[in-house]
Amino acid sequence: MKLRCWVCCLISGAVALLLLAMMAGTSSAADKIDVLIIDGQNNHDFERTTPYLKQILEQTGRFRTYVATTPPQGNTDPNAWKGFRPQFADYDVVLSNYNGATWPEHVRTAFEEFVKNGGGVMNVHAANNPFPDWPAWNDMIGLAWRNKDGGDRVAYDGSGRRIRTPKGEGPDSGHGAQHPYTVIVRDREHPITKGMPVEWLHPKDELYHAQRGPALNMNILATAFSSKESGGTGFDEPMVWWIPSGKGRIVTSLLGHVGRDQDPSTWAMRCAGFQAIVTRGTEWAATGEVTIPLPTAMPTYDKVSLLP
Numbered sequence: 520m521k522l523r524c525w526v527c528c529l530i531s532g533a534v535a536l537l538l539l540a541m542m543a544g545t546s547s548a549a550d551k552i553d554v555l556i557i558d559g560q561n562n563h564d565f566e567r568t569t570p571y572l573k574q575i576l577e578q579t580g581r582f583r584t585y586v587a588t589t590p591p592q593g594n595t596d597p598n599a600w601k602g603f604r605p606q607f608a609d610y611d612v613v614l615s616n617y618n619g620a621t622w623p624e625h626v627r628t629a630f631e632e633f634v635k636n637g638g639g640v641m642n643v644h645a646a647n648n649p650f651p652d653w654p655a656w657n658d659m660i661g662l663a664w665r666n667k668d669g670g671d672r673v674a675y676d677g678s679g680r681r682i683r684t685p686k687g688e689g690p691d692s693g694h695g696a697q698h699p700y701t702v703i704v705r706d707r708e709h710p711i712t713k714g715m716p717v718e719w720l721h722p723k724d725e726l727y728h729a730q731r732g733p734a735l736n737m738n739i740l741a742t743a744f745s746s747k748e749s750g751g752t753g754f755d756e757p758m759v760w761w762i763p764s765g766k767g768r769i770v771t772s773l774l775g776h777v778g779r780d781q782d783p784s785t786w787a788m789r790c791a792g793f794q795a796i797v798t799r800g801t802e803w804a805a806t807g808e809v810t811i812p813l814p815t816a817m818p819t820y821d822k823v824s825l826l827p
């Protein structure tokens with residue numbers, strides 16, 4: 520009798536433990552953030568960078584990633600576009616690795632609804648280039664790659680003062696020669712950048728300048744100095760910023776150029792700082808919080824840090 524009791528106890532204990540483990544398993548799966556990466560057209564190597572971005576996100580253990588791919592560049596057949604119907608509401612956040620033709624109207628409307636209802640957006644590098652003819656998009660991202668008639672420009676002068684150049688004045692969007700440059704954290708309290716060195720060295724990359732747009736409600740997290748010697752503007756240009764839109768948050772990072780056929784050992788996406796911005800930016804856009812720690816090997820003011 521005593522023995523049977525003891526066995527019962529053991530079995531029910533084991534069952535309870537198993538149930539607990541299952542519940543824990545369920546809750547950690549439910550805690551994962553669902554990210555939809557959009558690609559399909561880009562003047563950059565999205566065929567190789569989308570899997571790399573997936574890997575960067577997934578290795579944090581915080582995300583489940585999915586990919587929606589548009590028809591290829593130049594395909595204007597409406598039937599081909601019929602298959603591109605991302606169910607945005609099924610995801611917490613959209614990461615755009617897309618720079619191409621404007622999406623069909625129903626996709627644009629669905630995307631606007633998604634953001635209005637609290638969906639997050641993380642734009643990577645050339646993702647701020649497309650859609651000049653989509654006003655809601657320009658409002659959501661604030662600054663885009665446009666000529667000088669595409670909107671105002673925002674930058675910082677030598678004394679750290681924020682300047683605003685009106686539409687039609689000053690340079691078009693562009694970039695000088697690629698080179699390593701220092702990223703300056705302008706907001707050290709924001710969850711995405713909190714704990715980063717004030718200045719950290721980013722490896723050879725494009726440094727976009729004079730981005731243009733409505734630039735309303737801009738929260739600039741980081742800038743970089745665009746030197747005249749490199750073909751830039753002589754101003755500190757916004758590199759990472761976010762904008763509130765409806766209940767949603769849109770984060771844009773201009774870092775991370777990867778050209779077609781570029782040797783992966785030279786990808787700017789390997790920068791630990793770039794990866795911190797993408798992972799923490801995606802998490803923050805989705806939830807308003809950051810739990811992903813900074814990489815142990817963050818770059819410092821004079822040393823780049825490249826991850827595998």
Ligand code: ZN
Binds near residue numbers: 563644645725776777
């Ligand atoms: Zn580029």
